[in-house]
Amino acid sequence: MKKFAIFCLVSVVSFSTYAQTFNSFYSTILENTSQTNILNDLTTFESFGIKNVGSTRLTDTETWITSRYQNLGYTDVVLQPFSYSAGTSNNIIVTKTGTVYPNTYLIIDGHYDTINGAGTNDNGSGTVLILELARLLKDINTEYSIKFIHFSGEEDGLIGSNYYVNNTVIPQDLDIKLVLNIDEVGGLAGTNNNTIVCERDLSSPSSNNAASNAFTNDLATLIELYTNLNTEISNAYASDYIPFENNGEIITGLYEKNETPYAHTANDLLVNMDVPYLYEVTKGTIGAALEFAVAYETLSLEEASNLDHLIRISPNPSDNFLTISFSKPLDQVVDFKIIDMLGKQVYKSTLREQTQNIAIDNLVAAHYLGVFKINNKRLIKKLIIE
Structure with a gap:
């Protein structure tokens, strides 16, 4: 459309760097x-x-x-x-x-x-x-x-x-x-x-x-x-x-x-x-x-199975804390976040250790999703907080 309106174009502005990288x-x-x-x-x-x-x-x-x-x-x-x-x-x-x-x-x-x-x-x-x-x-x-x-x-x-x-x-x-x-x-x-x-x-x-x-x-x-x-x-x-x-x-x-x-x-x-x-x-x-x-990327059945066995969350259901354990030492960082059932992110962290404790006592009792990001792939696990 745009034909009926007369506006002044804005000149080219300098770009901010937003960490967009080639994927x-x-x-x-x-x-x-x-x-x-x-x-x-x-x-x-x-x-x-x-x-x-x-x-x-x-x-x-x-x-x-x-x-x-x-x-x-x-x-x-x-x-x-x-x-x-x-x-x-x-x-x-x-x-x-x-x-x-x-x-x-x-x-x-x-x-x-x-x-x-x-x-x-x-x-x-x-x-x-x-x-x-x-x-x-x-x-x-x-x-x-x-x-x-x-x-x-x-x-x-x-x-x-x-x-x-x-x-x-x-x-x-x-x-x-x-x-x-x-x-x-x-x-x-x-x-x-x-x-x-x-x-x-x-x-x-x-x-x-x-x-x-x-x-x-x-x-x-x-x-x-x-x-x-x-x-x-x-x-x-x-x-x-x-x-x-x-x-x-x-x-x-x-x-x-x-x-x-x-x-x-x-x-x-x-x-x-x-x-x-x-x-x-x-x-x-x-x-x-x-x-x-x-x-x-979608995980293959083999990859999903391997990652599912690689990552353990306990206790689940939980109340005050979660322990996230990897069966092998990490050779790269893993991004982790907790999402509620409405899609709101309630926790985010970067995991670097083979075992890591996370305090969740500030979260209300409900069902959540734990989302692990490794490179460009995701593993999603259900969490229950009581």
């Missing part, structure tokens, strides 16, 4: 990103024509997106209807549940409605990016839950995202770690598309601005780690992250550097885009999503 596991996932998938999906998206609210063309696009998630094996696929003067439409909300923080969400969103044209860049580019991301993350364990959301009514004034915030986020008091908005990231054919703009929050309320700035710097760092793109920091405006920002949520976003002159016209077509650029943006977004959702 070889994430890299193996990124290697499966498919430029062919992206091209085919853009072609399909374009074929539906103008996707304005109230049209069968938008409904056909909605069915196509929904079917894609179902065919990938996602089961939590929800259509959220809303109505306004243009007609009735649906937000498409797909949830992938996290293993450690199931009730805290990374939201990755983009709109799928268009105006005056097929909108292959605005916002077919964001739509197919999210579909490719969801394909690659389907069977990857993440500590945090992810919501892939395709909003409708964006071109008429952020109608769908406003509805979602007012009717889901606020009444459910949804715990949102971060909102990552993808809008118009397809590049402009015939130009040197080597930079992606990472957008941070600079508006009121200011309470979420510092966190948005930190996440946006992280986003830029991660994109440069996993792609050949340069990054630039600018301000967030006029897209579906704004209702979240107004509610005090932490937001960031991506937007093309070479802004297309064809948005909201009949010429917003694949021929005027740069598919290899969108491919690079997709890879960078996937790398960032893996980091923000804290993805980790």
